[in-house]
Amino acid sequence: MNVLIVGSGGREHAIAQAVSKSSRCDRLYCAPGNAGIAALAECVPIGAMEFDKIVSFSKENAIDMVVVGMDDPLVGGLVDELEKAGIRAFGPRANAAIIEGSKAFSKDLMKKYNIPTAAYETFDDADKALEYLRTKAEFPIVLKADGLALGKGVLICETLADAEDGVKTIMQDKKFGSAGNKMVIEEFMTGREVSVLSFVDGKTVKIMSSAQDHKRAGDGDTGLNTGGMGNFSPSPFYTKEVDDFCQKNIFQPTVDAMAAEGRPFHGVIFFGLMLTPKGPRVLEYNARFGDPEAQVVLPRLENDILDVFDACIDGKLGDIDLKFSDKAAVCVVLASDGYPVKYEKGFPISGLENFDGKEDAFCFHAGTKFDESGRIVTNGGRVLGITALGSDLKDARRKAYEATEWVSFDNKYMRHDIGKAIDEA
Numbered sequence: 001m002n003v004l005i006v007g008s009g010g011r012e013h014a015i016a017q018a019v020s021k022s023s024r025c026d027r028l029y030c031a032p033g034n035a036g037i038a039a040l041a042e043c044v045p046i047g048a049m050e051f052d053k054i055v056s057f058s059k060e061n062a063i064d065m066v067v068v069g070m071d072d073p074l075v076g077g078l079v080d081e082l083e084k085a086g087i088r089a090f091g092p093r094a095n096a097a098i099i100e101g102s103k104a105f106s107k108d109l110m111k112k113y114n115i116p117t118a119a120y121e122t123f124d125d126a127d128k129a130l131e132y133l134r135t136k137a138e139f140p141i142v143l144k145a146d147g148l149a150l151g152k153g154v155l156i157c158e159t160l161a162d163a164e165d166g167v168k169t170i171m172q173d174k175k176f177g178s179a180g181n182k183m184v185i186e187e188f189m190t191g192r193e194v195s196v197l198s199f200v201d202g203k204t205v206k207i208m209s210s211a212q213d214h215k216r217a218g219d220g221d222t223g224l225n226t227g228g229m230g231n232f233s234p235s236p237f238y239t240k241e242v243d244d245f246c247q248k249n250i251f252q253p254t255v256d257a258m259a260a261e262g263r264p265f266h267g268v269i270f271f272g273l274m275l276t277p278k279g280p281r282v283l284e285y286n287a288r289f290g291d292p293e294a295q296v297v298l299p300r301l302e303n304d305i306l307d308v309f310d311a312c313i314d315g316k317l318g319d320i321d322l323k324f325s326d327k328a329a330v331c332v333v334l335a336s337d338g339y340p341v342k343y344e345k346g347f348p349i350s351g352l353e354n355f356d357g358k359e360d361a362f363c364f365h366a367g368t369k370f371d372e373s374g375r376i377v378t379n380g381g382r383v384l385g386i387t388a389l390g391s392d393l394k395d396a397r398r399k400a401y402e403a404t405e406w407v408s409f410d411n412k413y414m415r416h417d418i419g420k421a422i423d424e425a
């Protein structure tokens with residue numbers, strides 16, 4: 001098979017690593033990819049939103065499957081465009097990716113099908129939102145821009161004044177662009193967060209593994225929200241009892257609801273959950289692998305990933321016996337100091353060769369490129385995802401932090417408490 005992966009982050013590097021292990025994969029391409037992916041795939045200079053170019057490249061290079069890693073092209077309908085051109089694609093069509101693309105849609109879906117989530121109201125008018133906040137709201141309260149906002153469109157407001165500012169930020173100043181044309185205001189929940197990634201074939205859902213993300217930039221969960229500064233998998237808090245509840249009340253009901261709405265979901269659903277005192281609740285859905293969640297989950301997948309992708313596309317996931325190694329994994333993100341606000345890039349990275357041939361430590365590239373002289377340099381806020389496998393979570397964490405020392409670049413920044421919760425389990 002000739003395979004094209006669309007995207008350029010650590011998630012796509014982890015997908016590329018899994019695909020390159022498949023005996024079925026002949027040629028592997030990535031658009032646009034990065035300097036790390038280039039060791040596994042031929043990177044082609046086509047942006048993830050350049051649908052016409054992706055379609056013509058796929059035709060010209062006899063691509064048998066396109067794997068879409070990122071949210072923007074999924075929500076924008078890349079899979080639909082590929083299918084129209086007769087090209088097989090792994091990922092949801094636009095009418096199903098809306099589960100991530102519109103928080104108002106996903107909240108309404110959960111309400112209609114009794115899937116446990118925070119109580120909420122939706123607004124497309126700032127004055128009505130303000131009136132609601134002034135008359136009915138209890139604080140803290142959560143404001144969410146409806147559309148895609150790089151994980152940053154969620155504001156937790158302690159007071160009415162904060163919330164009034166939030167409405168202005170989202171709906172009037174349009175800080176998140178058209179994502180703020182609509183807004184969800186929802187109940188503030190408390191509890192531990194767990195991410196669960198799953199494969200879905202339109203009707204069947206099989207979960208991969210649980211993980212816990214660390215979204216804030218600073219140690220001790222301080223600072224701004226980021227795309228994710230590291231994570232560990234599996235989560236010791238995702239117990240058998242929690243799993244039973246989620247399978248029955250969240251996972252299958254979500255997949256059934258999408259099918260019943262005429263929006264069958266094929267691809268990956270990432271369930272963002274909060275384990276509240278009243279039981280597990282959905283925080284959000286994503287229509288793709290998480291980043292860095294993919295980096296701690298995919299290295300443990302024992303199946304041929306192309307078999308699994310095929311089964312998801314063809315509605316045959318029931319035939320797949322999904323297997324994961326019983327190792328634990330921890331990923332520590334090496335970022336550019338200043339991320340997620342302002343940071344310099346273009347610094348050479350040294351020590352990458354220390355990962356060559358390692359079976360239990362991986363360096364996934366998130367934001368890297370080759371400079372004019374062919375050196376690998378930093379090219380983003382999140383630069384590398386250092387992942388280690390271990391016999392248990394503590395072992396994996398120790399190895400991951402050890403491996404963070406193998407590479408260096410100016411500006412290198414990381415959190416030092418990834419996996420701290422492991423000690424509380």
Ligand code: AMP
Nearest residue numbers: 118142151154186187188189272283284
């Ligand atoms: P989301 O993008 O919807 O997952 O929200 C980003 C982050 O905001 C989550 O990971 C939570 O930490 C927090 N969050 C979102 N919704 C709520 C809520 N209803 N109650 C408390 N925290 C929330």
Ligand code: GLY
Nearest residue numbers: 227228290291292
């Ligand atoms: N790490 C969170 C996400 O991929 O959305």
